Amino acid sequence: MRQYPHLYIDGRWTEPIEPREVELIDPTREEAFARVTLGSAADADRAVAAARRAFDSFSTTSVDDRIALIDRVIDVYESYIDDFADLIAREVGIPVSNRAQVTGPAQHMKVARDILREYPFESRVDGAIVRREPIGVCALISPWNWPIQTGVIKLIYALAAGCTVVAKPSINSAASGALLAQVLHEADVPPGVFNLVNGAGRDVGDVLSHHPDVDMISFTGSTAAGKQVGVAAAGTVKRVCLELGGKSANIVLPDADLEQAARWNVQRCFFNAGQSCHAPSRMLVQESQVEQVVPFLVDEARRYRLGDPLESSTTMGPVVSTAQYKSIREHIQSGLDEGANLVTGGLERPDGLERGHFVQPTVFTGVTPDMRIAREEIFGPVLAVLPYRDEDDALRIANDSPYGLGGFVFGGDRERARRVVNGLRAGRVSYNGAATDSYTPMGGYKQSGIGRSMGRFGLEEYLEVKSVYGFEDEAQALPTLFG
Incomplete structure (x- = not known):
């Protein structure tokens, strides 16, 4: 039986403060195929603290540095594609023939990289400078139905923006979440920039939603759970991005x-x-x-x-x-x-x-x-x-x-x-069945969500907007925001 006994915090694999194991059940055979160790509220606090420490330096890295980081992640990820396909077949029953589940994440990483290369983090409105700056520590809660792609879309745009991350995958897909953490570890993501804490929503997810040192929470899941996330996040007025249910x-x-x-x-x-x-x-x-x-x-x-x-x-x-x-x-x-x-x-x-x-x-x-x-x-x-x-x-x-x-x-x-x-x-x-485009935004009206992921809109979910006055000469060298 496969074993996943560690969390990933501050650039290293670490044991939870109060270890608790769960078995992952193969839905085809209806029998356990792996054991995963879950974290607790205390582990979520540790991960947030690591992300907060890392933010000051990572948020000031250059665009070129972040592009190089994403390229390293892509290279390592592509070496594990077959491993991911095998793992999600066992975890959640996704056929290995469904290659979109494992090739799609690499494509989204490449899109994020290309958008980052051209994105104007400073622009001009009249004589003022409008800056886009990373929002801070981001809690990313992803679902089991697209276990790799959804998590990748969240984290890659957060990293592109210069944010630091605490990720919590679904318990049902915790093994593939651990493999994704291994990818980021091998890609030399700086300590504290990416952290992974497995756990139940009522434990880890609730702590992240309430946490005063989390600046943004991105959640994909049911509308009922999304409402709970929104209520919890309101106490600290953190930004919330929700992709919820649908009945298209x-x-x-x-x-x-x-x-x-x-x-x-x-x-x-x-x-x-x-x-x-x-x-x-x-x-x-x-x-x-x-x-x-x-x-x-x-x-x-x-x-x-x-x-x-x-x-x-x-x-x-x-x-x-x-x-x-x-x-x-x-x-x-x-x-x-x-x-x-x-x-x-x-x-x-x-x-x-x-x-x-x-x-x-x-x-x-x-x-x-x-x-x-x-x-x-x-x-x-x-x-x-x-x-x-x-x-x-x-x-x-x-x-x-x-x-x-x-x-x-x-x-x-x-x-x-x-x-x-x-x-x-x-x-x-x-x-007429036209294919979607990963450069375009994804999100919903009404109770299907708040905010957008993917493409330029997805990057901007992780950015704050600052207006700067008094630098009219410097502003003239910048592209106009509305031009």
Whole structure:
């Protein structure tokens, strides 16, 4: 069994003050594969103190120094890509065939580096200088569903800004969090600049949220947990960046390519076994066309090969845990109980899989906006198809949600589609399955979050703004902020 007995604080691996072990359960085999030692409130205090000590010097490093640091991190990370793929397959059931989970982080690091190279930390407004300065010590709390990429996006922009970091990964993905700390250690990140403390949210996460020496907290997770983080952070008026839940809608307009829209929706919704906050888990189809899309949805859903995520032929692994498995099944049962029409999938175990947290790719039609499967984030491979009458009705249904993380539109008439895209209350919207761009901001409206990650907007989350007066001559040499 793998052992992860240490935390990473002040540039070295260290034992917790009050060690407590937990076992990580392989969701495919339903048996322990690793033991991880958790930290406590006292360990979080130690990590924050180390980050605070390191901030004074790291915040004054040059852009060239920070670019060189990021390049070293990229080089070391890329040497561990296969190790990360193997580890997250065992931790959270992500198939090794899902290379985006392990190659994506390196791409985000390169984007952050390139933005840093060109970013104007000083600019001019009239005769004044506007400076962007690192905000300070940043607590980064990341989830298990994108266990490496989410943490990397947070920390790499924090480092690019000149901030110091205390990271807390999800307990479910604590092993890959430890491997990421090893990457940073081998890349010679200065002591105290990056610290890792595993632990429960009620212990470590709560301390970081309240801590007076933490200047910013970046949290990705459920909306319920994000609200608690926001309340805790308010006591010290620290900056909060939250990426929370989603229940994204895909509006399929009548002139869309229905087969393309249906197949893409299944692929995007069931990617990562549906455990993605941007998943288009509501598909809105004009009421006269619902029966036309069903065969495509069913065929695409049945193409998934469920099985051991360590096998290259597997395209869908198990969901992360017993609790997640039970929650998804409860939602499927609610769809049946409330009268939705099950067209594929359901409660039965997939054929040939007698153990493991496997859920069949499941599609419901006949879903109404008041049903649980249309309103709640299921976080599993479950798609709800809702009929709409006209464009206004589609937008009303899509926007009738406490969430606003992602949105999608399929259609032929670009002017009409653009009108619908603009009407969606969501932070990221794609037309006809267009790929997202890691230079662009990611974040949500409403209860899907506060702030943005990625790209220039993501860098600026870690920066304070200072106006400086009296240096008119020096200001003239700077680029204008609004020009």
